[in-house]
Each structure stands twice: as structure tokens, then as C-alpha cells.
């Protein structure tokens with residue numbers, strides 16, 4: 466039997482997990498619905514896409530055409546084409562990277578990233594595990610979040626309507 470107290474507790478823990486991310490295990494590749502070997506990814510992706518999606522690289526700011534993409538549509542993972550962000554949540558953060566204040570439901574996962582001597586929350590595609598960018602808590606309303614994405618890790622699908 467689930468009490469109201471347990472529901473509240475689970476909800477709080479869920480929020481914590483989202484807020485701080487979870488540490489991704491070394492065997493993460495096997496945890497995603499879509500997997501390829503490293504050699505396959507190198508064939509499937511361009512060199513720049515591979516460096517970001519599979520090696521957690523970061524593109525130079527102000528280099529992505531998607532930065533100034535203001536059309537209606539969905540921004541999908543360049544690795545597996547799963548939609549990740551809607552144009553409805555895109556905003557100009559001034560950082561030089563395509564920025565969003567919310568992802569699409571279930572589209573992304575997060576991990577704790579300490580790689581550059583500070584704690585950041587890494588963002589990746591929930592389907593193929595491809596690295597997309599990072600999320601920071603200095604974004605605009607309503608979420609206060611800033612999903613700082615690599616444009617090279619995404620494809621834009623313009624809405625047909």
C-alpha cells in the first residue's frame with residue numbers, strides 16, 4: 466500500500482535525481498535502446514558529430530547554423546533522430562550555443578560531469594546515449610533551466626504545418 470507520505474517522498478527524490486543527475490556507469494552504452502559499436506558510430510556520423518556525440522566534445526560557440534534557427538519544429542538527436550527539443554522552448558542565451566529551457570518528455574538523460582574541474586550536469590539522448598550538451602540552472606522562466614546544446618549534435622525538423 467502506498468501512503469501519501471511515500472508518494473511525496475518519491476516525488477522529492479525524483480526531483481533530486483533530475484536536479485543533480487546520476488552518475489553514468491562505464492557500461493552505459495548497453496543501457497540505451499539503440500546501440501552501435503564505436504566503429505559503426507564513426508561511419509554513421511561526421512567527424513564533428515562523432516567528437517561531440519560519442520566523445521563528449523563541445524563545438525566552438527557561434528558556429529552552429531541551428532543557433533539562429535527560429536522556425537517552428539523539433540530539434541532531434543543527430544545520432545538517432547529522436548526528437549529532443551521543441552522550437553517552443555528555444556531562447557537566445559547569448560552564449561553562442563543553441564539553448565532551450567526544457568527538453569521534450571523522456572527525450573534526454575543526465576549525468577554528473579566533473580571533467581573540467583567543476584560540477585556540471587551532462588545531457589544526453591535517452592535513445593542512443595549521444596552527448597548533446599549540459600544543463601545549467603540560470604535559465605529563463607518557467608523552468609529556470611538552460612539546456613546548453615551543441616548544434617552539431619542535433620538536426621532540425623521543420624514543422625510541416
Ligand SMILES: [Zn+2]
Pocket residue numbers: 542543544545546547590591592593594595
Ligand atoms: Zn540519439
